[in-house]
Amino acid sequence: MVDGGDFDGAKAYKDSKVCNMLTMQEFHRRFHEDTGITFSSLYPGCIATTGLFREHIPLFRFLFPPFQKFVTKGFVSETDAGKDLHRL
CATH class of the missing domain: 1.20.5 (Single alpha-helices involved in coiled-coils or other helix-helix interfaces)
Incomplete structure (x- = not known):
C-alpha cells in the first residue's frame, strides 16, 4: 500500500x-x-458491482451500487466498462 x-x-x-x-x-x-x-x-466512474468490494461488509456491498448510480451518478455497469475496453 x-x-x-x-x-x-x-x-x-x-x-x-x-x-x-x-x-x-x-x-x-x-x-x-x-x-x-x-x-x-x-474519473472513469465506478464499477460498483465487481469483486473489488468483496471484503467489505454485506450491507456496504448491497447499498454501494445504488448509491453510485443514483446519488453520485458515478456508476458504470460491467457491460459498459467492457465496451469501453474493446474500443481501446
Whole structure:
C-alpha cells in the first residue's frame, strides 16, 4: 500500500487512481511547455458491482451500487466498462 499499511483491495484501487492523477500532473508540469502536449486524467466512474468490494461488509456491498448510480451518478455497469475496453 502507498501508506505502508496492510493490503486492502478497495484502497489499493483508490491509491492507484491517485497515483495516475499525480503522474499526469507531473508529466504536464515537466513537458507541456516544451512540447505543447496537454497531459490530463479523468474519473472513469465506478464499477460498483465487481469483486473489488468483496471484503467489505454485506450491507456496504448491497447499498454501494445504488448509491453510485443514483446519488453520485458515478456508476458504470460491467457491460459498459467492457465496451469501453474493446474500443481501446
